[in-house]
Amino acid sequence: MADRIGARVALSVAVSFVALAIQWVLWDYFKPYVWFLFFPAAFFSAWIGGLAGGLVATLVSALLVWFFFIPPTFSFALSNPAAGYSIIVFVLMGALFSWFHERLRLAMLRTDEARASAEATNDRITRLYEKTLELDKLKDQFFANVSHELRTPLTLILAPLEQRLRRPASADSPAEEQHETEIMLRNARLLYRHVTDLLDVAKLESGGMTLAWSKIDLARLLRNTAANFESAAAQRHIAYTLNFPPTLPCEADAEKVQRVVLNLLSNAFKFTPDGGAIALRLSQEGSSALIDVQDNGPGIPVALREAVFERFRQG
Template identity: 30%
Template sequence: MNNIWVRLTLAFTSVALVAVGSVGLLVNRAVRGQFNLYVSRGGRVRAAMVAPLFANYYIRNGSWRGVERLMARWKGLGMKCMGGGRMIEWTGERLILVDEGGKLMADSEGEATGRILPPDVVAEGAPILVGGRRVGTLLVVSGRGGLEGKFLDRVNRSLIWAGLTAGGLAILLGSLLSWWIASPLRQLRRAAVAIARGELERRVKVGGDGEVGELGRAFNEMAEALQRNEELRRNMLADVAHELRTPLSVIRGDLEAILDGVYRADLQHISSIYEETLLLQRLVEDLRELSLAEAGQLPLEMEELDIGELVQGVVETVRATAQARGVSLEVEVEQPIPVLGDPHRLRQVLLNLLNNSLQYTPSGGEVKLRTWQKDGRAMVEVRDTGLGIPPEHLPHIFERFYR
């Protein structure tokens, strides 16, 4: 029952069966009501055709005494009887005679006489008039064994068969529709399981612009992001391993040389090993800060400072590197611009930008750093004459591990 296809099939089938059942009941009720009205009117007409026979009986006898014998003869006449000078085809209807007070005088079904029928029932019959006076009422009632009853039985059977057929079609169509709706979801589930196993290249086929199509596109975008992040992570691990390998190799080589007696354990060689440990410490600290930044826990020591003064200090830090590379380094600060920030982190960001610019700007090029104020904000721009970043890489430059 946890299968969405089964649940959708049951839901569609339930709705369809309720709809078919409701329509069947409404149709049955409407047909029965209209047919009963038709039968009632037809019974009144047939009763009016037979009423003259009973009026003649009343005229001959002056009362309804002994009318049961006439009723018995009438029932025994069969399918066709004379009434009002015409042949009447009798189909098993029940004939009831009541006097002017509604008292039951005779019944073709042999029901006990003497009881009073309700006025609304008497009103459905044809009056029996003698000398302009109403002496009784004749009612023709359709029995379940008559043509009317057989007609209703056939209508009910037809409605039942139509309901069963519609219900079967509803189950079939609901099952097919549920399978079609659940198909992309099954594909998504299989793709999600594959990605959980490490198959990050797995994608789903997207069709349509509806909610399911949007879900498929979002899934593919998520899978692409996971695959890209995994590639970046592997590249980053390779870079970290490479960066760590160099100082470790130097430390190991110097220590082995000291142990083998190649180097003396003097201040010069120990200082070299110490410098490499400091490099290792900076690499480890950079990794720690990266993890804190990704977790949103990187501490910031905010204070008021002049961004122009900070920029001047950073430029002086890398000026020697720029001169060694043959790159012109210029700075333009319009005015003192006070800001609230962490000077250490701001300095770190500016150093990264300037070092990247110096690294990718050829000799004879220019790197320019400019600050200005706009709409109450401090603006900092680093511009160089290097190769630049290819357009296809621009959307990814702020992604982690991307190079």
């Protein structure tokens, strides 16, 4: 560090001697402007050597001009007080140049340090982001694998339960046992649906979700879907209103539309208090169908509405 500063100071002083040599050769053209080349030399020396180099070069330049160009030449005597004032002004200007360039150098140094720190921080953020993406991918893969592994045993549970319910009640299979089997089947189907939802989330995020388009009667589909909640509405004294046209033919993925409506109605019944009201409406707007689910539950807090479609978020 000290060697670098010394080299810069030496180079700054060398600039003063270069100015001396040029002005000495061309003095007949510059006379009587004794500081003609030394002001630029002082400025350039300050730029090269910073505060130390600029100050040393300024003092050296002042002595060189005083000795070689200010009458009486080749001495440090002064025949004119104005010449002494010019020396003072030059030294002050050289000091100002040196201070300015030092401040500029320090500012540039801080800027470089801040840029390097910002780049390092950005690199860390990038690495963390890439690691987050990798972990998120592993998590999605885990959910997909778990969901896939759960569907097989659930299918094996559902099949014998459905077969058992097809048998008529008998002494070996009384009505009470049939009722318990129905409860088991209903909950197994619910769990199967949740597992399927997890698989669909994984497919959506990986871009693997496909739609099975077909011509359907949307009004009939919603009517059958809404019927699943009629008993819950009656038990909880909820005013359950359905407003559909007689038919509404369209092209859609029936299974996915039904799942969306089931989720909307499930949430509506979950958060609507007993004695409340839930309405399911279907209408046509131009070439589109509008499905509207309304309830008088507490609603979604304003602070959570932006995150309503994020996974694992609930208000």
